[in-house]
Amino acid sequence: MAVDLAADNSGTVPVREGYRFDEPALARWMARNVESFAGPLTVEQFKGGQSNPTYRLVTPSRSYVLRRKPPGDLLPGAHAVDREARVQMALGAAGFPVARIHGLCTDDSVIGTWFYVMDLVEGRIFWDATFPQVSREERPAYFDAMNAVMAALHAVDPEKAGLSDYGKPGNYFARQIGRWTKQYQTDELAGRNADMDALVEALPALIPPGDETSVIHGDCRCDNMIFHPTEPRVLAVLDWELSTLGHPLADFAYHTLMYRMPPEIVPGLFGADLAALNIPSERDYVAAYCARTGRDGIANYEFYVAFNLFRLAAIFHGIKGRVLRGNAANAQAASRAESFPVLARMARESLEASR
Structure with a gap:
């Protein structure tokens, strides 16, 4: 079966059934933990992300990305969003190209699972390894x-x-x-x-x-x-x-x-x-x-x-x-x-x- 990776994974959709959470609770958490955050907050779900659900958080001045553990029963040790946040913070400090992490939440009572919030980096993602959008010379x-x-x-x-x-x-x-x-x-x-x-x-x-x-x-x-x-x-x-x-x-x-x-x-x-x-x-x-x-x-x-x-x-x-x-x-x-x-x-x- 042919799969269009770009169509299947790029962009956002309304938050899917089973992956919704308390958005006002998230906004309150961000107001306390994310520097310069100012609502109102709109939440969309990225199509991509096989394991940890990923969301676009839109505010009037800027957008962020939220990664969370999926709801439901999980295998031990899987979906460790705290590790994801930690390694990106460390590598960013070392000068390696990663998104800036604004905060990690390990309190399930906020949105139901652990999560972290990072910058939305504007740029291009190539879903086709032949890089068809790029000229042959480049x-x-x-x-x-x-x-x-x-x-x-x-x-x-x-x-x-x-x-x-x-x-x-x-x-x-x-x-x-x-x-x-x-x-x-x-x-x-x-x-x-x-x-x-x-x-x-x-x-x-x-x-x-x-x-x-x-x-x-x-x-x-x-x-x-x-x-x-x-x-x-x-x-x-x-x-x-x-x-x-x-x-x-x-x-x-x-x-x-x-x-x-x-x-x-x-x-x-x-x-x-x-x-x-x-x-x-x-x-x-x-x-x-x-x-x-x-x-x-x-x-x-x-x-x-x-x-x-x-x-x-x-x-x-x-x-x-x-x-x-x-x-x-x-x-x-x-x-x-x-x-x-x-x-x-x-x-x-x-x-x-x-x-």
């Missing part, structure tokens, strides 16, 4: 901007940024495989899958030697970046729900999945004529990151790709579970859930190729 600069953002994130010193306890250093792949295996196996409502079961069995024994730790985003794609309205420059990286301390090559290989992904699942370049579009090849894109980070290539790159496809399949399995439980934040979540077995198969094929 496209390399936009890809270079994404590449530079990834390298800049991985250059942030967690200790200096106040994030030394943001995750467990070391053994990232073993811990992540264990985490997503548990989440996959715990969500019985979403069911089991033979490809996922094979990955759960095989991945732990194939983890490459060596270890590194940096702040990682966990979901860094072109549609999670806001670009300058006219320039090839990233103004803010969005959606930090999966961020932690982890292996930078895992984070970068997730980002490069755009070269392997069918565009109907997430913004991807599979099947695109890169030369005609003037988009750098996957090999050249990896080389640019290596040059920026002082690496002499990436050994075991295909394992990192396979691991990320497994992790993404587990995430989509979780979306399937939320659809079945009736608390999926995104109106198009059902189509994402249908992609779960495709991703599981891709992950298994990639792992076999890496051997």
